Amino acid sequence: MWKKIPKLFFVIIIFLFAFFFLAFAFANLFQARSNIADPQSVRFVIPRGQATSIIANRLQEAGLIKNAWAFRFVVYQKDLAGKIQAGSFELSPKMDTWQIASALTVGTDDIWITLPEGWRREEIAESLSKQGLPNFQAAEFLALSKGLEGQLFPDTYLVSRETTTTQILSLLRNTFDNKVKNSLATEIANHSLSLNEILTLASLVQRESANEGEMPLVAQILLNRLAINMALQVDATLQYAKGYSQVEASWWPTPLAVDKNLDSLYNTYKYPGLPPGPIANPGLAAIKAVLKPQPTKAFYYIHDTSGQIHTAETLQDHNANVNKYLR
Numbered sequence: 001m002w003k004k005i006p007k008l009f010f011v012i013i014i015f016l017f018a019f020f021f022l023a024f025a026f027a028n029l030f031q032a033r034s035n036i037a038d039p040q041s042v043r044f045v046i047p048r049g050q051a052t053s054i055i056a057n058r059l060q061e062a063g064l065i066k067n068a069w070a071f072r073f074v075v076y077q078k079d080l081a082g083k084i085q086a087g088s089f090e091l092s093p094k095m096d097t098w099q100i101a102s103a104l105t106v107g108t109d110d111i112w113i114t115l116p117e118g119w120r121r122e123e124i125a126e127s128l129s130k131q132g133l134p135n136f137q138a139a140e141f142l143a144l145s146k147g148l149e150g151q152l153f154p155d156t157y158l159v160s161r162e163t164t165t166t167q168i169l170s171l172l173r174n175t176f177d178n179k180v181k182n183s184l185a186t187e188i189a190n191h192s193l194s195l196n197e198i199l200t201l202a203s204l205v206q207r208e209s210a211n212e213g214e215m216p217l218v219a220q221i222l223l224n225r226l227a228i229n230m231a232l233q234v235d236a237t238l239q240y241a242k243g244y245s246q247v248e249a250s251w252w253p254t255p256l257a258v259d260k261n262l263d264s265l266y267n268t269y270k271y272p273g274l275p276p277g278p279i280a281n282p283g284l285a286a287i288k289a290v291l292k293p294q295p296t297k298a299f300y301y302i303h304d305t306s307g308q309i310h311t312a313e314t315l316q317d318h319n320a321n322v323n324k325y326l327r
Contacts (some may be wrong), residue, residue: 031066033097036089040226041092045158046104048086048112055084055104065097065166073162074101110158115172117154117283120240121145123251124152124172124281140165150199150278151176179284187291196277199215203278204268206286208254210211210307215289220296221311230299232268240279241266302326 021205042062046055052075056068065071074097075081084101087108091100113131125138125145144166145152152169153176159168179186181195188195201222208222209215225232235255241264245253247292260269298311300318304325312318 001195006037012282030267031064037195040127041058041090044089044091045060046084046086046089050086050154052081056277059091059100062294064091064093064095065100067097070097071101074098078102086158112156112158114156115152115154115281117286118203119154120251120279120280121149121152122244127164133159133161133168135162135164136168137165141169144169147277148173150203150281152281153179154281155284180287184287184291191291193290197274198276199282200274200276202282202286202290203280204232204234204236206282207239208234208278209286209289210303210309212285214309215286216292217298217311218301218307219286219289221298221301223290223293224297224299231270231272232274234268236268237268237275237279238262240275245256 010258013196042064043058044062044064048190052072053068056065056071059065059071060068075084078098078101080101083105085105085107088110089103089108090156091103094104111131111133113128115127119127121142125141128136128141129138148169152172155175157171157175159171163171188198192199193201201219202224204214205219209218222232222234224230236252238255241262242253242255242259244251248254260267262270265271266279268275296311297313300312300315300321301311302318302325304310308325310321310325312321
């Protein structure tokens, strides 16, 4: 019996050594990535809706944590999955995994703003004035953006709460330049329409289409009308010409029959051809639809009560569609 004690003692020592080694290795995964006194901080951006697993991997790739699984363990252990915020964070490799996970739940100095496709300048200004941007002034934005309708690119942006009006405008214009003027430079140069005409037609397509899938079709129908100098007869241009409706509290009031008599160059019932400029800020899908429309011989289209589009080559067939789907 006494001879077995040293062997048992030896096994226990080995077991304890292995236990403490594994415990140390496990704990080390949660420690700070750097022990430098003043390591350079890193700006880490979390998009809306990004999964914890992706955030964990990105943190590890950015050199902010030692192990992605350790971060996921912390998030689970502290029940932070629903508390991590989208935004921009200043993080340091000197922070341990627990500190970084907690930091991602605290509000940032940045906010996400979403500007939908098809908004006009005034709608953008109104929305931004309600976003908690103390240095943004709607009146200043409207003055600076005059003549830029169609070039204020609609997108979701991450901006500092201290962003100024001029910085917002530069952001929208620079994004437009990158995603449209630069990325589609060849297509634009080879098109029969000028850039302003492309954007003008795209703004009509944006406002007239029920979804992105039908945009190339709507674009070609309007191009067909332009080709024979037929009035475009786009209701959205009447809405643009009318402006804000106090009754409907909308920049896009319901078009009425009497509106077709409006004396405005934006009245595409009265004046053939394109209006002088864009009536809204189209998205990339609408612009691409104009650059590459869907071939069709149709000159007319309507949307039924469910939003389905119906086209026709002749006025007679168009009237038949109206009677069939709208009456």
